[in-house]
Amino acid sequence: MGHEPTRPGSAATEAHVGFWSFDIASGLSFVDPPISALFGVDPVEGARGVARDRLRSCIHPDDRNAAAREMERVLQKHDLCSWFYRLRKADGTFDTMHAVGRCFEDAAGRPTHFSGILMRIEHSEPQPVEADLIEGLASLRDLARLTPDPMLPRLIEAVLLHVGRELARELKTSGGRN
Numbered sequence: 001m002g003h004e005p006t007r008p009g010s011a012a013t014e015a016h017v018g019f020w021s022f023d024i025a026s027g028l029s030f031v032d033p034p035i036s037a038l039f040g041v042d043p044v045e046g047a048r049g050v051a052r053d054r055l056r057s058c059i060h061p062d063d064r065n066a067a068a069r070e071m072e073r074v075l076q077k078h079d080l081c082s083w084f085y086r087l088r089k090a091d092g093t094f095d096t097m098h099a100v101g102r103c104f105e106d107a108a109g110r111p112t113h114f115s116g117i118l119m120r121i122e123h124s125e126p127q128p129v130e131a132d133l134i135e136g137l138a139s140l141r142d143l144a145r146l147t148p149d150p151m152l153p154r155l156i157e158a159v160l161l162h163v164g165r166e167l168a169r170e171l172k173t174s175g176g177r178n
Contacts, residue, residue: 020101021115024075027052035118038087038095060086060094067099074103075111080162084121096121102158104151115155137163 018034028049031039036046039058056064063085074081081101086094101116141156 017097017118017120019115019117020099021113022052022071023049023113024111029055031055038089038118040090058088060088062086071114074114078103078105078109078111080158081114081116082162082166100159100162102155115151117159 017038018032020032020035021030022028023030026049029052030049031041031046033043033046036043039046039050039055041050041054056067059067067083067085070081070083073079079102081099081103084096084098087097088094098119098121099116100119101114103111103114106112137156137160141153141160144152144156
């Protein structure tokens with residue numbers, strides 16, 4: 001049994017790294033410069049599209065199947081996606097990452113692409129990160145509403161919805177104790 005990356009507890013925070021989009025038809029991932037740097041990809045190539053297998057090779061081998069299963073689940077359900085994985089850095093060590101996004105459909109209801117954000121899990125002293133995460137996402141959503149792209153605020157709202165569901169699930173299982 002392989003090691004699964006752990007979900008962040010109260011002693012971890014998530015730091016935004018960048019934005020990604022995966023085109024289902026072409027199999028290409030489009031990543032912004034910060035994500036390109038993490039995966040060792042030229043930023044111009046990241047903007048033009050990178051083969052999924054090239055990015056997948058940077059993910060810890062024990063985490064690749066879980067990421068593939070999550071993508072398949074999202075493809076079938078046309079749902080929000082969220083997965084944790086370890087990413088190999090240039091020095092051979094690993095960072096724990098959290099990818100969150102949404103599957104988008106065409107007018108006929110067929111999935112066309114995933115888009116989302118990537119966050120690095122940073123371990124720190126225990127602190128109530130949930131409120132800060134929600135506040136930060138809400139501020140980001142408000143800024144996104146100022147852009148001409150109508151999908152960006154919707155994507156951030158999807159992430160907010162996911163965070164709310166996860167917090168509710170954690171509160172339910174912990175009996176309201178955090």
